[in-house]
Amino acid sequence: MTGSVETFQLSVEAAEVYEANFVPALFADWAPHLVEAAGVAPGQAVLDVACGTGVVARTAADRMGGQGRVVGLDLNQGMLTVAGRLRPDIEWRQGDAADLPFEPGSFDVVLCQAALMFFPDRAGSLREMARVARAGGTVAVQVWDRLEAQEGYGAMYDAFARHLGPEAAQLESAYWALGDLGLLGSLFEAAGLEVTATRTRVGTVRFPSATDAIATEIEATPLAERISEDTYDRLLAAATEAMRPFTVDGGRVELPLKGHLVTATRPA
Ligand SMILES: C[S@@+](CC[C@H](N)C(=O)[O-])C[C@H]1O[C@@H](n2cnc3c(N)ncnc32)[C@H](O)[C@@H]1O
Known part of the structure; x- marks a missing residue:
């Protein structure tokens, strides 16, 4: 990693683990809510910015029933290899959110899940999402709430902070960097x-065990x-202890995770 911002770059092997373990545990729970908030409908042109392995693009495409155009864009080739498979x-498409390779007004809907916090130029990237949306089109973004608001992850990340050095601190702080609704609105x-709706939702992250949770959070x-x-x-050891209050029958872990869904319109 270079520079001062965590950009969440993975190898193709880690992208496979992301898709197999992290997506069903966490990201798949949010994708239908983002797609619903944006009003994705058949016949539209939809862009998923920082698509990762593509859970939001897939959810949008399924909702559109094969009618329309869905494009997923990410900086990371490993993620895109899994998405394409x-x-x-x-x-x-491979590309940078801060310099989207599309003409102005190309999309009815632009979506971005769990990623704006990882962009070195967050304001410029949102401007790019606005530019490629058509006049009257929708930009819908999902981010995590502040760490202080995270009952379950707060405990787990305390364990991370105590046991991991500065190499992890940057990632840990990036996750929660856009939780403040005032900052997000600005x-x-x-x-x-123009923001038309903001919804704060508590999702549930589900892992088969505490060991699986930590393995996924790292691998x-x-x-x-x-x-x-x-x-x-x-x-x-420390995170297993921290997750004990969220460990249910048979050792499964169920962690609440709070996030925001912000829907906006590009004015005509
Ligand atoms: C936590 S993942 C979220 C992926 C996906 N949206 C999901 O819900 O599973 C963050 C993604 O942001 C991507 N990313 C980070 N910086 C980026 C940038 N400047 N432009 C495009 N993608 C970027 C990473 O490659 C990674 O795939």
């Missing part, structure tokens, strides 16, 4: 977008390349 019927305003994120085996073991 799963859904060759969707258009996948980013939309600066991008020339499906940039941390995989940044920590030693010893650190992993210490973290596993």
